[in-house]
Amino acid sequence: MTVPSALQSSASHAERLLEPAWAKVTAITPEAEGIATYWLKFIDPAMQAAYSFLPGQFNMVYLPGFGEAAISVSSDPEDRSVIGHTIRFVGNVTRAVSRLKVGDLLGLRGPFGAPWPMAEIEGRDVIIAAGGIGLAPLRPPIHYIMNHRERFGKVFLLYGARTPSDLLYPNEYKKWGEAGIQVQVTVDRADEKWQGQVGVVPMLFYRFRMDPNSVVLTCGPEIMIRFVVYEGLARRIPSEKIYLSLERNMKCGQGSCGHCQLGPYFICKDGPVFRFDALEAFFNVEEF
Numbered sequence: 519m520t521v522p523s524a525l526q527s528s529a530s531h532a533e534r535l536l537e538p539a540w541a542k543v544t545a546i547t548p549e550a551e552g553i554a555t556y557w558l559k560f561i562d563p564a565m566q567a568a569y570s571f572l573p574g575q576f577n578m579v580y581l582p583g584f585g586e587a588a589i590s591v592s593s594d595p596e597d598r599s600v601i602g603h604t605i606r607f608v609g610n611v612t613r614a615v616s617r618l619k620v621g622d623l624l625g626l627r628g629p630f631g632a633p634w635p636m637a638e639i640e641g642r643d644v645i646i647a648a649g650g651i652g653l654a655p656l657r658p659p660i661h662y663i664m665n666h667r668e669r670f671g672k673v674f675l676l677y678g679a680r681t682p683s684d685l686l687y688p689n690e691y692k693k694w695g696e697a698g699i700q701v702q703v704t705v706d707r708a709d710e711k712w713q714g715q716v717g718v719v720p721m722l723f724y725r726f727r728m729d730p731n732s733v734v735l736t737c738g739p740e741i742m743i744r745f746v747v748y749e750g751l752a753r754r755i756p757s758e759k760i761y762l763s764l765e766r767n768m769k770c771g772q773g774s775c776g777h778c779q780l781g782p783y784f785i786c787k788d789g790p791v792f793r794f795d796a797l798e799a800f801f802n803v804e805e806f
């Protein structure tokens with residue numbers, strides 16, 4: 519996969535990739551139990567104006583005394599005024615982030631990684647399949663598609679979470695639907711108020727006739743990704759039209775330390791977005 523132009527850096531951009539720059543928390547949106555979106559601005563306005571990312575890229579989020587964690591950018595790539603990170607509080611860094619308040623600072627390094635291939639997939643139908651917090655790195659492509667709706671064919675969002683209260687961004691589905699995205703949501707376990715679908719994300723493929731020229735973008739638990747790939751292939755969507763975003767433990771974020779290696783690839787540098795045909799040998803769908 520080619521290096522995105524955003525990463526072909528000037529000296530100052532290269533420095534930003536090595537050294538965290540301070541950003542202020544301007545707002546916090548609680549999303550679900552143990553998950554919130556942090557809206558950030560670099561304290562240096564010139565840096566904020568210069569910062570751009572491509573859908574699917576991530577930043578290393580840094581808190582002194584706790585360390586760094588890779589976190590996808592979940593906001594609109596064309597809104598340069600703010601950077602959104604949707605964070606699940608699971609460990610050292612992310613639990614420390616959960617204690618931040620509006621006005622506090624955290625460090626950002628980035629953006630890193632190969633993005634979703636938004637320009638290459640223009641003209642096609644797009645199936646976005648996400649599970650749980652896997653919707654966070656897929657929200658920028660949703661924004662991108664809404665910003666350039668005429669460039670895409672039919673667009674389906676197939677999204678699932680464990681319970682209704684685990685669904686991310688529920689207040690945005692109506693707006694996405696009005697922009698011509700067919701939003702289908704499912705949960706593993708309903709509660710008494712839930713009137714929607716119950717079941718796993720790959721099941722949602724059965725609700726539509728999908729064109730074999732479609733493109734699939736998927737992120738979520740690996741077991742879900744495997745079944746999404748399987749459903750895509752079963753509809754004759756070729757493996758080079760199926761893109762997935764993978765998470766692995768990361769340290770440096772730029773292919774030096776080897777923490778996130780998968781076969782010949784570094785997830786941080788060659789991914790996190792991969793074409794399925796590149797990963798097929800290391801990601802055996804038939805196993806399941």
Ligand SMILES: Cc1cc2nc3c(=O)[nH]c(=O)nc-3n(C[C@H](O)[C@H](O)[C@H](O)COP(=O)(O)OP(=O)(O)OC[C@H]3O[C@@H](n4cnc5c(N)ncnc54)[C@H](O)[C@@H]3O)c2cc1C
Pocket residue numbers: 576585586587588589590591603604605606607608609610611612613651654655764765766767768785790
């Ligand atoms: C490219 C990329 C993009 C990512 N984007 C996001 C994002 O947008 N939002 C987000 O919240 N996370 C994201 N992650 C995951 C995040 O980097 C990890 O969860 C990271 O380990 C958190 O750091 P920590 O120091 O808080 O936890 P650590 O101290 O590293 O981990 C603590 C414990 O939590 C476990 N753990 C780690 N990750 C998870 C997980 N995802 N679910 C359950 N248990 C886990 C670990 O196995 C460990 O036992 C992304 C990861 C990658 C590689």
